[in-house]
Amino acid sequence: MSQKKVKVAVTGGAGHIGYTLLPRLVSGEIFGKDTIVDLHLLEITPALKALEGVVMELNDCVFSLLCNIVITDDPNVAFDGVNWALLVGSRPRSKGMERGDLIRVNGPIFVGQGQALQKAASDVRVAVIGNPANTNCLIAMNNAPDIPNDRFSALTRLDQNRAVSQLAQKAGVPNSEVSNVTIWGNHSATQYPDAENAKIGGKPAMDVITDHEWVRNDFLTTVQKRGAAIIAALYPLLTNIEPSIPPSFFCRVRASWIWVCDTKLASIKRCPSLA
Template identity: 60%
Template sequence: MTATAPIRVAVTGAAGQIGYATLFRLASGEIFGAHRPVILHLIEVPPVMAALDGIQMELDDCAFPTLAGVKKFDSDHLEDAFRDVNFVILVGSVPRKQGMERADLIRINGPIFTSTGKAIQAAAAKDVRIVVVGNPCNTNCLIAMSHAPDVPRDRWFAMTRLDQNRAVAQLAQKSGRPTASISNVAIWGNHSATQYPDFVNAKIDGKPATSVITDHAWLKGDFITTVQQRGAAVIKARGASSAASAANAALDTVKSVIRPTAAGDCFSAAVWSDGNHYGIEAGLVTGFPLTSDGTNWRVAPGFQVDDFSKSQIDKTIAELKQERDTVRDLLP
């Protein structure tokens, strides 16, 4: 692809609140650059396809110089929807409802991501990269990935960036420093209430967070639980789940993958574990600290994993293994 060739970006659940909040920033040139045309592939379930007409009108009315086209597809025609796309943002999934167990949600969403993986394999561009937002995103990513064996595993990301952003905000507020002063914040494991937001390796103005925030009981207690439970707190306060912040985190993930990581920093996403990093077994999609050179990413080396951190990581890895076992029949 030349520098000025259009980049095709598919967004599932495009008429939902998260999808809607991503589209205009994708179209604006913010993500891929002011000189890179973008063609959006908007995907929705058949009952809400009409809403995409209104969204296209709004996109037209923004008159973005970088928006080179909008195509609309229903989810019954996924191969057409993913034809030649370079990025896929998988937002659409069945949301968890009151009284629903996490295992029930996994089983309901599993078949959706089975067909999604097959369609990406069949139709997407050879350089396609995929960000899974719809929950439970780690295991949904694992399912989709397993049905697209020809798409390299390093092209798949499940979103833990929202948790990273939440952790950064908490550290900034506690230390009285701006968020720009916070760096090297990793999220280990699952995007769930077992995730481990890593304060041990975090930096504030380049110094260890543990030397700036001396309330270590807060770091080991309220900091972790606040980040883990933030989604539920937003639902309680807002009456709806995180939408704008989730969309922002999805786009942050894309930017972090395609732009070089600043020296001494990392970004968080859940990726396929090959068994060679930090003692985490192969075959899971799990949150790691990552760095990118703008083309390729790697698991960041040299993170300190003390006994406390290991105990937290072990808990979230155990949950991921349980989720994998729940959908074992959906994995080829």
């Protein structure tokens, strides 16, 4: 069987999300069992030593699909010739912070990364997870004018997963029974989780869940504020990552790579065409 090859850049490779994500990138789960993966890992200079430790662990796992690993603190090196750029690294959100608070510190990071993305392969796809994801994605996109806008996307699958979980729990069914959940708006407390077009066991969700007051109130606020609630509950044990992020990011990348997912509808934030 012939093997394909993909070059994947991951920023913040030594962070909690990167540490969880990297093994899945090279295991065949995302790009398939016939795809060799080269990793380009970007970190800030003080974290390069930790990144070396992450690479040691990856090498010791002897992943059959892992070929080459590049570690660097230079985005021009990290993005050189890559087919996928996963922009994970950013200043994390801590207790009491909203995503808007992060724009001031994270904006310049994504300006530089957007400019460096010009060195990527002609078919590059860019997925942003670093908060505030929508704004950071827009900043990177605007600083990479040679890359079509529709190649950029930001994580919102996590919000979809949260909405699915809440509907499933309310209906008393497995998560797999819930489909067609949509998230409108930003990956923030202003988002609108849409249950009215969702289905539970193939039936309209609003027919299965008759407590419509719950849908209009508790359901909305629970999903909108879930990230802050998780951080508050785990603080100070876990201050810079929500543990549900890596699986949702995995689903988002996998959905784009093979155009299928474990639900018939997958939420992805993309810039609309301005033409």
